[in-house]
Amino acid sequence: MTGEPQAPVVLSVRGLRKRYGDLEAVKDVSFDIREGETYGLLGPNGAGKSTTISIVCGLLRRDAGEVTVDGKPIDTGAVAAKAGIGVVPQDLAIYPDLSARENLTFFGRLYGLGGARLKSRIDTCLELVGLADRANERTDHFSGGMQRRLNIAIGMLHEPRLLLLDEPTVGVDPQSRNAILESIAALGREGMAVLYTTHYMEEAERLCDRVGIIDAGEIRAEGTRRELVALVGQRDEVRLTATGDLGAATKAVGALPGVGGAVVRDGVLELVVDDARGMLPRLLDAVDKAGATVRGVDVVQPDLEAVFLHLTGRALRDAS
Amino acid sequence: MIDIRKAIEIGRVNLLRQVRDRSDLFFVFVLPTIIIVALGLQFGGMTLVRVGIVAPTGDAAATALVAQIKGDSKTLDLRTVATVDELRSLVERGRLEAGVVIPNGFGAALSGTGTVSVTYLATTGALTSGVRAPIEAAVARLAAITTAARIASGATGTDAAAARPLAENLYDTVPGITIDAKTVGEAGMFAGFSGFTFGASTQLVLFMFLTSMTAAGRLVWSRKIGVSRRMVSTPTSVATIVAGEALGRFGVAMLQAGYIIAVSSLVFGVSWGDPLAAGALIALFGVVAAGVALLVGALARTPDQASSMGVFVGLAMGALGGSMIPFQVMPPLMQNIARLLPQSWTLLGIQTLIRDGGGIASVAPNLAVLAVWAVGVMALASWRFRKAITG
The missing domain is CATH 3.40.50.300 (P-loop containing nucleotide triphosphate hydrolases)
Structure with missing residues (x-):
């Protein structure tokens, strides 16, 4: 080569x-x-x-x-x-x-x-x-x-x-x-x-x-x-703007199969998931059952923040 | 390896920062001057002794005795007092250190045959007992002349009044008995000094050390903000950085010394003795002061801590070393303690040069002790400072 x-x-x-x-x-x-x-x-x-x-x-x-x-x-x-x-x-x-x-x-x-x-x-x-x-x-x-x-x-x-x-x-x-x-x-x-x-x-x-x-x-x-x-693979980063018990919601969605990492920051649940389109109903259901209400949904291109989350299970800024 | 040019640059910047600090300027330039002036005035004034004189007016013999008492003394301040009661009152109230009463008819009584008494009035105390000597000496001279005139008058049958001028003329030509007084051991506290000289020498030693200590706080600050570590990250050896920082503290000490020497010489007429010997003493003491400042700068964790440590160390060593209380009046135990400190060796060396003259040889022991101190403290400080900036 x-x-x-x-x-x-x-x-x-x-x-x-x-x-x-x-x-x-x-x-x-x-x-x-x-x-x-x-x-x-x-x-x-x-x-x-x-x-x-x-x-x-x-x-x-x-x-x-x-x-x-x-x-x-x-x-x-x-x-x-x-x-x-x-x-x-x-x-x-x-x-x-x-x-x-x-x-x-x-x-x-x-x-x-x-x-x-x-x-x-x-x-x-x-x-x-x-x-x-x-x-x-x-x-x-x-x-x-x-x-x-x-x-x-x-x-x-x-x-x-x-x-x-x-x-x-x-x-x-x-x-x-x-x-x-x-x-x-x-x-x-x-x-x-x-x-x-x-x-x-x-x-x-x-x-x-x-x-x-x-x-x-x-x-x-x-x-x-x-x-x-690319290390995040075909995974998507999903950001759920929500109110209510975000701690419980984070735990609930983090336990779902296909979720690579979940953190909450500034009222936003940030998740790395295998297939955003397919998983979204289950995510919204889990958040709802945990006592939180979703106000907005964003599916974004993974960035280095998502890579860090994927590699360590923690958000870069939370770890800081 | 020490890079001399870089070490000088580090020292130069230290000195520049010291000079720029306005709060330090007060301590470096204003405060020492005030203290030297204050000490000079205090010690200079203490040797002027006020003596009241009650003497009959128009009595030539009484006037001559007063002139004899005054002599060429620069320490006696003779003041005429009207009455004995007033004199006694002034002495008792401390307005005069002593008084002399020359009785009425003093001149006539000297020409007679009876005993003539001159009264000396004083409170107890070292100062007033010292005044008595020149008065007694003047009276003793007059007594000798009077006795000689009376003996001559008795032996030759001439009139005592006529024999008196002859006795006065011959007094200084007839061999008598003299006392050859010599001082041995340590010189007296202020012997050979003007008031300003004593103050300048003690304050030189005190402030050289204290000013170096203020530079210790600046050193801690450099460490805290990371400048010292940044220097280590440059192609500059740690030995060069340590040497440069030490040079900076040495420069600060020498700046302080230079100022005190210049002001005391030019304004107050202080003579510092042989320049080479005095310079060697001061330079070695400057190295010691720089070493202690470097050590404090390495040990302290904050600039405030360095300032507190520095002031404590500077004042304590200054006090114990004779910068506040003269070495000569210390009890033996304290003198032994003082002899362990570089301050006393510097101060006694400088005072020797001022009082006795001489050169390097006359202060060789002082220089040797200071050299040992300089090497020891600089080695310890360099080791600690090296650890502080690379640890």
């Missing part, structure tokens, strides 16, 4: 394990990210995403496994190899009492930049994240979204081969989130390999070329959106 030559692998993670006491936070995690590819780790809080990123960027010692960036092994002591990695942590890791430009200058120097190149990269990154006109303001005067954008600018300042973003849009307003996602998409197009962790299904679907669904420290499935949705 022939095809287009694949881009080289930038990040390779093999058999990663990390334990905190009795808790195994990362269990045999493996994945690759190629040049220009954006890979999403999608999972709820506590799934092991941040631990994985911390190990990949050499912040945390692993118990087992191997991490390489462009073939160079990465661990906590691999100082020189870290030059190829940019990190955008979940925390706003910036000095609040320095300006955006001063923060970029400081971290730029730690990344080994200096002189005209540092100045040029700072200007480029400020422009890219839309902070050029606020460059000399102290960052504690910035909105949360602006601080997040600066957080990202620091990570990509030195044009790394691999950019690690750990939930970079947490607590950000929709407008800033959109700007952040646009910036990251642009980086992928420029050839940067991006590892993006999130518990927002919409972000993973919009941004990532491939997604690894992670839960309880394990990657439960991996692939493109199409490949992952």
Whole structure:
């Protein structure tokens, strides 16, 4: 079989394990990210995403496994190899009492930049994240979204081969989130390999070329959106807007044969079923008998949320 | 391996953040100045002793005795009082430290043959007993001249009034008995110091340490918001980060020292002795202060906790080390405790340079102790801080 030559692998993670006491936070995690590819780790809080990123960027010692960036092994002591990695942590890791430009200058120097190149990269990154006109303001005067954008600018300042973003849009307003996602998409197009962790299904679907669904420290499935949705098979996702005893209704429909998962969220029963058309009367009957009243019915295309529900039996956001 | 350029950059940013913090500026620049001025005025004023004089007007001998008492003393403030009763009242109420009563007809009585009494009035106390010495010395001189004039008058049959000028002229040329007083052991509390010198030296040591401690809170904040971990994620070794953070705290301590030395020298005329030796003492103490700040920054969980720990450690070590209570007036047990602390070695070293002069050699033991402290505390702090940012 022939095809287009694949881009080289930038990040390779093999058999990663990390334990905190009795808790195994990362269990045999493996994945690759190629040049220009954006890979999403999608999972709820506590799934092991941040631990994985911390190990990949050499912040945390692993118990087992191997991490390489462009073939160079990465661990906590691999100082020189870290030059190829940019990190955008979940925390706003910036000095609040320095300006955006001063923060970029400081971290730029730690990344080994200096002189005209540092100045040029700072200007480029400020422009890219839309902070050029606020460059000399102290960052504690910035909105949360602006601080997040600066957080990202620091990570990509030195044009790394691999950019690690750990939930970079947490607590950000929709407008800033959109700007952040646009910036990251642009980086992928420029050839940067991006590892993006999130518990927002919409972000993973919009941004990532491939997604690894992670839960309880394990990657439960991996692939493109199409490949992952295919895991749900010919199943349909049914959403029943209902009132009354939704807890009892969820239990009742969940016990029916042909129902792959059932959760209730914001007054909506979300179900993955084998055949929506054929099962709908039985579903409505079960809900009615459980003491709830159905107000609306939607049959939708399965998405990554449905995949997570299918794989874990829980809703992604409820698990978060 | 430590990357010096990156360590300096980390230190530079620390110093920049310290200088930008307006609340810290009060503690770094304003408060030490106020305390140095206050201590200078207090210790400077304490040595001026007010002495009331009741003396007959127009009596040349009485005027001469008053001039003799005053001599070239800068510590006696002689004030004329009208009556003995008023003098007694002023001394009893503490408005004067002591009083001297020269009786009426003092000059004539000296030319006579009877005993002449000069009265000294004072309350009990170390200060007033110290005043008595120059007054007794002046009276003793006058007594010697009077005795010599009376002996000469008796032996030669000349008039005592005529013999008196001769005795006065010869007094300073006739060899007598002198007391050769030497001070041994520890120098007195304020010996050789102006009031500002004492205050500046103690506050230098106190504030260098305290200001470094304020930087410990900023270090915890950097850890809390993830900046320290972000630094570790860059191609910068942990050793470089630790060195940079330590350098930042050292810079803060030296900024504080530089300010106190500049202000005390330029405004209050304080001389700090040999620059090389004083610089070595202060630099080593700065390393110790930076190490303790790094340690507090590594151990504390919150910036508030670091501030509380820092102020407690800074004030406690300052008080025990002689920054508040002079080492020389401490009881032996407390002096032994003080000798365990870097503050006392720094302070005594600086005071030696100011009072006795000398260079590196004269403070070599102080430098050796401070070097041991610096190496020990910096090693411990580096180990703890490394754990805090990579754990």
